Amino acid sequence: MAVYTDVPVEELDAFLEGYDIGKLLSYKGIAEGVQNSNFLLHTDAGYFILTLYERLVAVEDLPFFVALMEHLAARGINCPQPVRRRDGRPLGELCGRAAAVVTFLDGVWMRRVEASHCTAVGEALARLHLAGADFRDHRTNALAATKLRPLFDSCADRIDSIQPGMLSAIRDELDFLDQAWPRGLPEGVIHADLFPDNVFFLGERLSGVIDFYFACNDMLAYDVAICLNAWCFENDHSYNVTKGRALLQAYARVRPMSDAELAAMPVLARGAALRFLATRVVDWLNVPPGALVRPKSPQEYFRKLRFHQHADSVHDYGVAARELA
Amino acid sequence: MAVYTDVPVEELDAFLEGYDIGKLLSYKGIAEGVQNSNFLLHTDAGYFILTLYERLVAVEDLPFFVALMEHLAARGINCPQPVRRRDGRPLGELCGRAAAVVTFLDGVWMRRVEASHCTAVGEALARLHLAGADFRDHRTNALAATKLRPLFDSCADRIDSIQPGMLSAIRDELDFLDQAWPRGLPEGVIHADLFPDNVFFLGERLSGVIDFYFACNDMLAYDVAICLNAWCFENDHSYNVTKGRALLQAYARVRPMSDAELAAMPVLARGAALRFLATRVVDWLNVPPGALVRPKSPQEYFRKLRFHQHADSVHDYGVAARELA
Numbered sequence A, B: 001m002a003v004y005t006d007v008p009v010e011e012l013d014a015f016l017e018g019y020d021i022g023k024l025l026s027y028k029g030i031a032e033g034v035q036n037s038n039f040l041l042h043t044d045a046g047y048f049i050l051t052l053y054e055r056l057v058a059v060e061d062l063p064f065f066v067a068l069m070e071h072l073a074a075r076g077i078n079c080p081q082p083v084r085r086r087d088g089r090p091l092g093e094l095c096g097r098a099a100a101v102v103t104f105l106d107g108v109w110m111r112r113v114e115a116s117h118c119t120a121v122g123e124a125l126a127r128l129h130l131a132g133a134d135f136r137d138h139r140t141n142a143l144a145a146t147k148l149r150p151l152f153d154s155c156a157d158r159i160d161s162i163q164p165g166m167l168s169a170i171r172d173e174l175d176f177l178d179q180a181w182p183r184g185l186p187e188g189v190i191h192a193d194l195f196p197d198n199v200f201f202l203g204e205r206l207s208g209v210i211d212f213y214f215a216c217n218d219m220l221a222y223d224v225a226i227c228l229n230a231w232c233f234e235n236d237h238s239y240n241v242t243k244g245r246a247l248l249q250a251y252a253r254v255r256p257m258s259d260a261e262l263a264a265m266p267v268l269a270r271g272a273a274l275r276f277l278a279t280r281v282v283d284w285l286n287v288p289p290g291a292l293v294r295p296k297s298p299q300e301y302f303r304k305l306r307f308h309q310h311a312d313s314v315h316d317y318g319v320a321a322r323e324l325a
Helices: A009-016 A059-074 A115-131 A149-153 A166-180 A220-231 A241-254 A259-263 A265-285 A299-309 B009-016 B059-074 B115-131 B149-153 B166-180 B220-231 B241-254 B259-263 B265-285 B299-309
Strands: A024-029 A037-043 A046-052 A092-094 A097-103 A187-190 A199-202 A205-209 A216-219 B024-029 B037-043 B046-052 B092-094 B097-103 B187-190 B199-202 B205-209 B216-219
Touching: A009 A024, A009 A092, A059 A097, A059 A115, A115 A187, A115 A199, A115 A205, A115 A220, A115 A241, A149 A166, A149 A265, A166 A265, A166 A299, A187 A220, A216 A220, A220 A241, A220 A259, A220 A265, A259 A265, A265 A299, B009 B024, B009 B092, B059 B097, B059 B115, B115 B187, B115 B199, B115 B205, B115 B220, B115 B241, B149 B166, B149 B265, B166 B265, B166 B299, B187 B220, B216 B220, B220 B241, B220 B259, B220 B265, B259 B265, B265 B299
Parallel strands: none
Antiparallel strands: A024 A037, A037 A046, A046 A097, A092 A097, A187 A216, A199 A205, B024 B037, B037 B046, B046 B097, B092 B097, B187 B216, B199 B205
């Protein structure tokens, strides 16, 4: 939960004069998201989300995110649409931070994931990949699986305080990924953070996708591997093959995967687990005093990594390669 | 900011079947309030606030609060109106907690208080007192100024860690209030927590009052003294006579105060400062590890108490008694 910046009404009123969305009627800080400060705005023109970008997001990346949301929305992906200012710019400044107003999406995120939700998210991810195929901007994946070593090095001496033996296991995994990380798979713009709290449902229907602030260019199948990590494990961290099967089949119905992509799935899933392990380790070891955010346990992703290390093929994720080809 | 309980959508859907407010379209945890978990609901029927009452609120008090909001709303006070369930009850149960749905009020609370806001809140407080005059339920003020000793005793050995000498100053003040606390002043139902974040404005117009979870029966002038503490000090904790004068004059225009009430104002203000000092001290010294709430500084109210100790009459708050009689 996160509201890092309290916004005085006088500053918000002045900020909204740059927009054509009427008079402010109310605003409430939203206890969701960990990277930015989010507010639900009510104005004469309806409901909107106001986001203040905190230091965790690089300001130079913001035009990429905003353009991507506009691009995807124009192609029928239900995601927040940036509201442009009267001067045409999609970004303004509020309380010393870059700030954007986007449309409000109805829908709720699923605290208890069922296989039917995995079907829906697999299909939505594939549609997102197809809709992004002609997106021209480019953003390098700063958290690519092969770039994680400096993150772990930054807190190497404290990693074993989380769990004895974790540091050497991580270093072995980094070495493995350096040599095994796939090359030449289809690339494009990926969401890179499509966790359950970023996917909205209305009843059983997937109604929208939010939070594009990790979106970047990378292998499309890596995005699938992220979703396997995010959607297909139970609370006890055991992998659910029914959910994995549902997600992979639904994805492949919209965007068939090549043999090479399917063969790479265990390695991609290891890289994805290590990427979320990396940020969780760093967050866990760097909780500021008086923090308002309780970090999530790194051990969850250490255990998921162990599962992927024992996977031989995409079959271990619930499907035979021939089913998806 | 507070959302103590995450509500799964399945449980919320089941809970809302008890209400006649349509289908759930979205809900967001609100980063406001420190006592309860609050969510903004969007349903077919509009926007509502869902409150889950956490352990800090005694369940047996909830019917008082709910009945009071209904009573005041029926008398033209713009406050949240409890939405009754299909079975007529105003309270249900959700995630193991008592829960209520109330109407959503537009408006924003003022981060930067001006004298004009003090005028508005003084008038609103007096209207609230008049509207509550025929409210029949009764709730004892558990945090009455003369009942604070056990709260301070519970952490007496650590109080001087906040500021050397604080403990003996508090004990002297408790002794003083025991003998000086006024009796026989007009009583009624008071809000008891009318801080800026509980008062909404639309432009310059006061549009609503929220958070009745400290409401109780006590001296009406004590509620005025609470507002002097809450609204009329600057960020450097200096008292602003212009704001105090605005608040007191506006209150007295709607509900004239007796000479006895005016004469008691310095003592009432000391009791009010000590009451907020008490809960701030307890919160400050009892932050649980990993707390999501950063406690407010107790020193603010220690300094306000010092101001009131040097006040001789209501004149020190910005008005002469004869102006208000």
